[in-house]
Amino acid sequence: MQKLTERLSACDEMIDRQGRIRGPWGPVMSAVREIGPEELERRAAALNRQMGLAAPFGTTPKSFYDPLPAPLTAAEFSWLEAALQQRAQMLSATLEDLYGPQTLLRDGKLPPALVLGEPHFLRGMHTATSLASPRLSLYAADVVRCSDGSFRLLRDHTGVIPGLGHALNLRRLAASTLPELCRTGGLRSLRPAREMLVDHLHREAEGGLVAVLSAGAHGGPTQDMVDEALLARALGLLLIEPGDLAARNGALHMKTLSGLLHVALLIRGISGIDLDPLEQGGRPGLGIPSAFGAIRAGVLTMLNTPGTGLPEAANLQPYIDQLFQPLLGQEAMLLRASEADIAACSKAPFVTGRGYTPAPLCFRLFAWNDGANWQVLPGGIGLPIATPEVETPVLGLKDVWVLDEEDNLYTAGPPPAEPPQHVSFLAAAHLPSRLADNLFWLGRSVERLEAACRLLMLAVPRLESGTSLPRDTAERVLLSRCLAQAGLLPAEIAGGGLSGRLLRQTLVRRRPITGLMKEVGRLVNAASERLSPSMLATVRFALHQAAEALPNEETALPTLLSFAATFAGIAAENMSRDGGWLFLEMGRRLERGETMAESLAILLDARPERLEPGMALGIELADSVLSYDLRHAGILAPGPVLSMLLADVSNPRSFAYQCAALRGCLQRLGAEDDAEAARQLQQDVANLAGTATGLRAPLIQAGAKLRLLSDRVHRRFFVLLPEAHTLEEDEILEAAQ
Structure with missing residues (x-):
C-alpha cells in the first residue's frame, strides 16, 4: 500500500x-x-x-x-x-x-x-x-x-x-x-x-x-x-x-x-x-x-x-x-x-x-x-x-x-401504472435470416470437417499397410473412391494403386482439411453473436488447439475430431432448442445424412457375396463398431448392418436418425411440406434394409433428395423467394395453344 x-x-x-x-x-x-x-x-x-x-x-x-x-x-x-x-x-x-x-x-x-x-x-x-x-x-x-x-x-x-x-x-x-x-x-x-x-x-x-x-x-x-x-x-x-x-x-x-x-x-x-x-x-x-x-x-x-x-x-x-x-x-x-x-x-x-x-x-x-x-x-x-x-x-x-445519498433517488423500474408493451419475440421466427444462414452452414461445415477426418483416419493405416490380400485391396479401392467423392483427393488417382505415401503427398499439396478449418472459423465468427460468452470461449479454444495441430494434417486428425466433439457437446448441452439451434441442427443433419448416403452408395456397391469389406468400413465410418458387436457378436450380415446404418432411429449416425431429427426441426419451423418430405425419405431408405442388392442407385437418389431439401430450406428461410414452379406437360400445351 x-x-x-x-x-x-x-x-x-x-x-x-x-x-x-x-x-x-x-x-x-x-x-x-x-x-x-x-x-x-x-x-x-x-x-x-x-x-x-x-x-x-x-x-x-x-x-x-x-x-x-x-x-x-x-x-x-x-x-x-x-x-x-x-x-x-x-x-x-x-x-x-x-x-x-x-x-x-x-x-x-x-x-x-x-x-x-x-x-x-x-x-x-x-x-x-x-x-x-x-x-x-x-x-x-x-x-x-x-x-x-x-x-x-x-x-x-x-x-x-x-x-x-x-x-x-x-x-x-x-x-x-x-x-x-x-x-x-x-x-x-x-x-x-x-x-x-x-x-x-x-x-x-x-x-x-x-x-x-x-x-x-x-x-x-x-x-x-x-x-x-x-x-x-x-x-x-x-x-x-x-x-x-x-x-x-x-x-x-x-x-x-x-x-x-x-x-x-x-x-x-x-x-x-x-x-x-x-x-x-x-x-x-x-x-x-x-x-x-x-x-x-x-x-x-x-x-x-x-x-x-x-x-x-x-x-x-x-x-x-x-x-x-x-x-x-x-x-x-x-x-x-x-x-x-x-x-x-x-x-x-x-x-x-x-x-x-x-x-x-x-x-x-x-x-x-x-x-x-x-x-x-x-x-x-x-x-x-x-x-x-x-x-x-x-x-x-x-x-x-x-455514490448514493441516504435517500433513494429512484424507484425500481418504470412506473407500474403503464407496463411496457414489449415486442413479442419468437426466437425462431424473428431470427435474422443472415444469422440463420450462418448457423445452418456452420453446422454443415463442422459435420463436413468431422466426416473428412473420420474418413482419413480410416484410410491412412489401410493405405500404408501395402498388403495384397483380396480383402485389403478391396478396402483400399473403396476408401480411395470415398476420398475422391469427399473431395479429399483428385478422382484421377483414386483406385487400387493409391498408396499411403501418395495420399500424404496429396494432403500436403492440396491441404483440404486446412480449407475446411478456415471455413469453420469464419462461420464461428459470423455466428458469434448467437453464442453465449462461455460457449464462444470453449469453441474458440478448441478451434485454436485444432489450428495449432494443423501443419501436419495426418497427425492432427484426433485433435480435429476432438474439436468436432466439443462443438457437438456445446450445441447439445448449452443451446436452447429453438432459434439458432434449429438451423445449426438442420445443417448438421443434412450434411451427415448426405455424406452417409454418398459413402454407403460406394461401400455397398457390390454383389451380396462381396459386400463384407464395404459393410465393415460402413460400420467403422459410422462409429458403430461397439454397438454392432454387442448386438450381433461382430458377425457381419447385410440385414443387421443395413438395419443399423439405414433404419435404426436410436443410432445417432444412422440415416434414419438424421431424417427424424431433420423432420422435427422443420415441423417446429412450420415447414410441414418439407417435414413430410424428410419423413418419406426416411421411410424409403429404411425399406432398403431388407435388400442387399441394387443399393447404389437408391442411395445416390437419397443424397440428391437431401440436397434438394437443403435448397428448399435455403430458399424458404434465407433467400425469401417463392418456390420455383415447373410447368407440367398439359400446362405447356395449354400455353402453346
Whole structure:
C-alpha cells in the first residue's frame, strides 16, 4: 500500500490538496489493500478475459477494462446531471433549428458558410416540419476535473454515441471478478436507469421492432463492434447489420425467417454520412437505401437521427457554446475546457502489468431524451487521456461510480401504472435470416470437417499397410473412391494403386482439411453473436488447439475430431432448442445424412457375396463398431448392418436418425411440406434394409433428395423467394395453344 501511495501521491482524483485520500476513494483503497497488488493484477486479467468473450465477429477488443473505479460523490453527480441536461437541451434545440426553420443562420448566430459546408450537415434531413421524434435522443459528454475541483467539457458526442455498451456492462463484469470493491456500499445502481431506457425505447416503437444497427464486418477501423454488441445485450435488443434490412413501401423491414418484419426504432452505430447511399452516395454495402425517406415519413425512429453529428465539428464549437442564452435564456453551466485545463486535469490510478500508473482522467457520461426530459445515467466510463508520458492503449476503461445519498433517488423500474408493451419475440421466427444462414452452414461445415477426418483416419493405416490380400485391396479401392467423392483427393488417382505415401503427398499439396478449418472459423465468427460468452470461449479454444495441430494434417486428425466433439457437446448441452439451434441442427443433419448416403452408395456397391469389406468400413465410418458387436457378436450380415446404418432411429449416425431429427426441426419451423418430405425419405431408405442388392442407385437418389431439401430450406428461410414452379406437360400445351 505504501508503494501505491507513493506512485499516486500526485493523482488528485484520489488525493486532496492536503495529501489525504478523498472520501469516495477510502473504501475502495481499503479493499485494494486487502486484495493486494499482485492479486489485483490477476483480477484485472480475468476481467479482461471476460470482456474478450463478448467480442463478436472474431474481432479483438479495442479497449481494456481497469478494475479500479472512478467515483463521483452524489453532490458532484447532481451538478453534472443538471449541466448535462442543460447542454443536451441546447444542442437538441440547435439541431431542430438547423434542420428546420434555420433562424440561427438567418440571425447570424451561426455562420451559414461553416454550417452548410460541414460534411456532417446532411441536406436530405432538412424538413419543413419537425420529425415525429426528437433528432437528438442520445447524448454523451466527456468532462474533466480541473485543478480547482470544477468540471469542464472536453467534447460532445451527438452522432454515434460511443461507449454506452461498455458503461452498461462493465459494472456487471467487475462485480463478478472484484466483489470486494462492489461491497464497499453506497453505490448507486444502474439497473433502474437501464430499465427506464428500455421501457422508453419500446414505447417509442409502439410494438414495432427495436434493434441496434451495426456496420458489422464492413465497419471502419474506428468502429467498436464490441460496444455495439454489449449495448444490444444490455438492452435486450437485436444486433443487426444493413444487409439484414430491406425497404418496402417507404418503411424499413428486417429479413427474418417469418418474412419481413417492420423495424420501428434503430440505435445506430453507423455514421449518418454513410447511412443512406441512395441519397448520400458512399459505400452501398454499409448503408441502407431509403433510410432517410423512412425517417422523414415518420415510420422509422433512429437514435440519433442522421446529421446530429454536426455539433461535434471543431469549427462550430465556439459558436455553439454561445447559444445557451439565445435558445434557453440561461448561462452555460458546463464550460468548455481550455488547453491549460486539460494539461492540469486530475489524474487517477490505472492498473497495468507494471503496477499502477497515474494518468489524466476523462469522465464520459450518458443521457437520453425520454420524450419529456433528459435522463442521465448514474454512471459511465472513465477514459485515460493521452499524454507524452502515458500510452493510452495499455490503459483500460474505468467504471464511473456515483455514490448514493441516504435517500433513494429512484424507484425500481418504470412506473407500474403503464407496463411496457414489449415486442413479442419468437426466437425462431424473428431470427435474422443472415444469422440463420450462418448457423445452418456452420453446422454443415463442422459435420463436413468431422466426416473428412473420420474418413482419413480410416484410410491412412489401410493405405500404408501395402498388403495384397483380396480383402485389403478391396478396402483400399473403396476408401480411395470415398476420398475422391469427399473431395479429399483428385478422382484421377483414386483406385487400387493409391498408396499411403501418395495420399500424404496429396494432403500436403492440396491441404483440404486446412480449407475446411478456415471455413469453420469464419462461420464461428459470423455466428458469434448467437453464442453465449462461455460457449464462444470453449469453441474458440478448441478451434485454436485444432489450428495449432494443423501443419501436419495426418497427425492432427484426433485433435480435429476432438474439436468436432466439443462443438457437438456445446450445441447439445448449452443451446436452447429453438432459434439458432434449429438451423445449426438442420445443417448438421443434412450434411451427415448426405455424406452417409454418398459413402454407403460406394461401400455397398457390390454383389451380396462381396459386400463384407464395404459393410465393415460402413460400420467403422459410422462409429458403430461397439454397438454392432454387442448386438450381433461382430458377425457381419447385410440385414443387421443395413438395419443399423439405414433404419435404426436410436443410432445417432444412422440415416434414419438424421431424417427424424431433420423432420422435427422443420415441423417446429412450420415447414410441414418439407417435414413430410424428410419423413418419406426416411421411410424409403429404411425399406432398403431388407435388400442387399441394387443399393447404389437408391442411395445416390437419397443424397440428391437431401440436397434438394437443403435448397428448399435455403430458399424458404434465407433467400425469401417463392418456390420455383415447373410447368407440367398439359400446362405447356395449354400455353402453346
